[in-house]
Amino acid sequence: MHNRIGWRRWFSGAVVGVLLSVMAVPTPASANPGRSVDPATVLAALMARFMTVEEKVGQLFVVEVYGQDANTVSASNQRLYGVDTPAQVIDKYKPGGVIYFDARRGPDNVRDPRQIATLSNGLQAAAARQRIPVPLLISTDQEGGAVVFRLTAPATAMPGNMALGAAGSTSAAHRSAEVIGTELAAVGINQNYAPVADVNVNPANPVIGVRSVGENPALVSRIVSAQVEGYHSGGTATVAKHFPGHGDTATDSHFGLPEVTHTRAQLEAIDLPPFKSAIRTGVDTIMTAHVVLKSVDPSGAPATMSQPILTGLLRNELGYKGLIVTDALDMGGATGTYPPNVAPVEAFKAGADQLVLAPQMDVAYNAVLAAVRSGEISKKRLDESVTRILALKLKRGLFLHRYVDVERAATVVGAPKHLADAQAITDKTTTLVRNDAGLLPLSKDPRKVLVTGWGVTTTQTLGAALTARGQTSTVAETGTTPSAARIAEVAALAAANDLVVVSTNNAGSINVATGQPTASAAAQQAFVQALVATGKPVVVAAMRNPYDVAYLPTAQTYLATYGYTAGQVESLARVLFGEVNPGGKLPVTIPKADGSGALYPFGHGLRYVG
Structure with a gap:
């Protein structure tokens, strides 16, 4: 019993015993008076007796x-951690979690x-070889849509949050999350950093936008709750983000520190309802935002490092009992103010339980460990967080089932039923905003399309997709x-075609410092104007934020897809030809370009007659 294998087996057995006790059918009170199993109490006792301070501190970190x-x-593992392999990273730090990224970030x-x-099984096996064999929370960002995602085909691409807001269907939101959760669970990813609970009330928001359900707190709350239930049904833990709300910012917190200027009344009316709804629905985790909110914390500390926001507001006022996880600590919103040895300590003291992507891991780990040893962080506070981390792992069944079936994963991810459901959901999201010339739906007659x-x-x-519908299509990306020369070249090409379909991507984006369109927005606006000037019918499809139409006054036909997954492009083609009646309704208001009011109101959306 004193050898390492014996202790590992004993600890696992004790935790499994807690789980089995919790799962067991309750006995009548008369047979077991006053007896009930409190997993948190048992886990705290196990920690106090068997986990070292070093092991507890390791549980706080989520690493890549x-x-x-x-x-x-990998040389990158050596550069970041001083070891060669992912398994050795687990051996060295004994972290509570790992986050997966695709090749775009590097891992x-x-x-x-x-x-x-x-990979998941290998990392869990490395964790199982530790003295205390605590399973890993393996997480990723798979929000749906075409902006923040990690798994690509064959994984099923759901339409994304603002598209779901346009559909307005809680059943569609539930099924979308269920499919994503099912596929993540099949490959051993047991925690998804979703759903996004931010209410996007700022059209100039550079980081949220279509990642949000929309501008209406009630709509966002309904969709977020349905997603929490759907992810749970699929088998993954949920993370509502970014608390206390990132929907009214004009700075990207990856690169700077935004300030949310909402009053406390605005916070209650706009930002908090989706988080309250998620809490009522049983969300496992809430992620912090690197934003300043002086109406709650006048000090100007970002929410991630703010005790009034994380402990005062989230824990005490909202009564949240679950896990609090930081947004990535290597983002500009954190690193711009807090050095690597300060950020993790301050975030933990503020109320966070898990510390994600702390830069300079050796520095961060040793800083938290030193803070515990010095008493700056009490051992009681440390145990509270580790208990919450272990309790979530217990709740998600990881002590019993940490490994996945590799062959089954290949049949679950991208299953035909998942793909069919994704397309059916997406077909309800495309929004026809403007059809002034009555151009749509297109007839099936053959034509030349640019x-x-x-x-x-x-x-x-x-x-x-247009070629498959009998059109002669020419593509000119x-x-x-686009430069002035490229605009002139493609406009000349448009003149030789019968119809033009042009995709835009944030053609309404504004430079916050100048109040003028960004270079890309100005170029796209000039391009659409040049296409319209040819006299050919032009269909504009906004492939990301729907606000572009305010800056394209000459465009008579305009649709919003809220993203550019293959399913969203297919849905666009179906709507163009009337195979699908456009059902999406704007989940945001489209303001006039001069700020004088609404161009199109929340809930606007055209349908075909008949």
């Missing part, structure tokens, strides 16, 4: 690892279902910032 296998040797953890499942605008894959996919 480089490679597609637990034993992949390149997610390629195909079998590979991801194998498909142009932003997105190499997007324009090619749309061109192929221009990017987000």
Whole structure:
């Protein structure tokens, strides 16, 4: 019993015993008077007796690892952690969690279902070899849509939050989350950093936008609650983000520290309802935002490091009992003010339980450990957080089932039923905003169509979809910032076609410092104007934020897709030809470009007659 294997087995057995007790059918009170199992109490006792301070501190951290296998040797692991492989990172720090990224960030953890499942199993095996074999929370950001996602095809691409807001269907939101959760669970990802609970009331928001359900707190609350239930049904833990709300910012917290200027009354009316709804629905975790909210914390500390916001507002006022996780501590909103040895300590003291992507891991880990040893962080406070972390792992069944079936993963991810449901949901989201000339729906008559605008894959996919419908399609992609020469070239090409379909991507974005359109927005606006000037019918499809129409006054036909997944492009084609009646309603108000009022109100959306 004193050897390492014996202790690991004993600890696992004790935790499993707690789980089985909790799962057991309750006995009548007369047979067991006053007896009930409190998992948190038992876990706290187990920690106090068997976990070292070093092991507890390790549980607080969520790290990234480089490679597609637990034993992949990577120079980046050596650079960040001083070890070679993901498994060695687990051995060194004994972290409570790992977060997966695709190759765009660098770790390149997610390629195909079998590979991801194998990586997850390998990391869980590394955790199981520790003296105290606590399973890992393995997380990722799979929000749905085309902005924040990690798993690509064959994983099912759901339409994203603002598209779900346009559909307005809680059943669609539930099913969307259930499919994502099911596929994540199949590859061993047991925690999804979703749903986004931010209420996007600022059209100029550079970081949230279509990641939000919309501007209406009641709508956002309904969709977020349905998503929490859906993810749970699919088998993954949920994370509502970004508390206390990131929907009214004009700065991207990846690069700077935004300030939310809402009064306390505005906070209560706009930002908090979705989080309250998520809490009532049983959300497992709430993620902090790197935003300043002086109506709650006049000091100007970002919410991630603010005790009045995390402990005072979230814990005490809202009564939230679950896990609090920081947004990434390597983002500009954190690093701009807090050095690597300060950020994790201050976030933990503020009320966070899990510390995500702390820069300079050795520095961060040792800073928290030193704070505990010095008494700056009490051992009681440390135990409270570790108990919450272990309780979530217990709740999600990880002590009993930490491994996944690699072969089953390949059949679950991208299953035909999932793909069909994704398309059916997406077909309810496309919004016809303007059809002034009555151009839509298009007839089936053959015509020459120029498909142009932003997105190499997007324009090619749309061109192929139109060709499949009997059209002769020419694709001329221009990017987000076409030059004057490219605008003239493609406009000349448009003149030789019968119809033009142009995709835009944030053609209404504004430079906050100058109040003028950004270079890319100005170029796209000029491009659409040049296409309209040819006299050919022009269909404009906003492939991201729907606000572009305010800056395209000459465009008579305008649709919003809220994203550019393959399903959203297919849905656009179906709507163009009347195969699907556009059902989406704007989940945000489209303001006039001069700020004088609403161009299109919340809930606007045209449908075809008949």
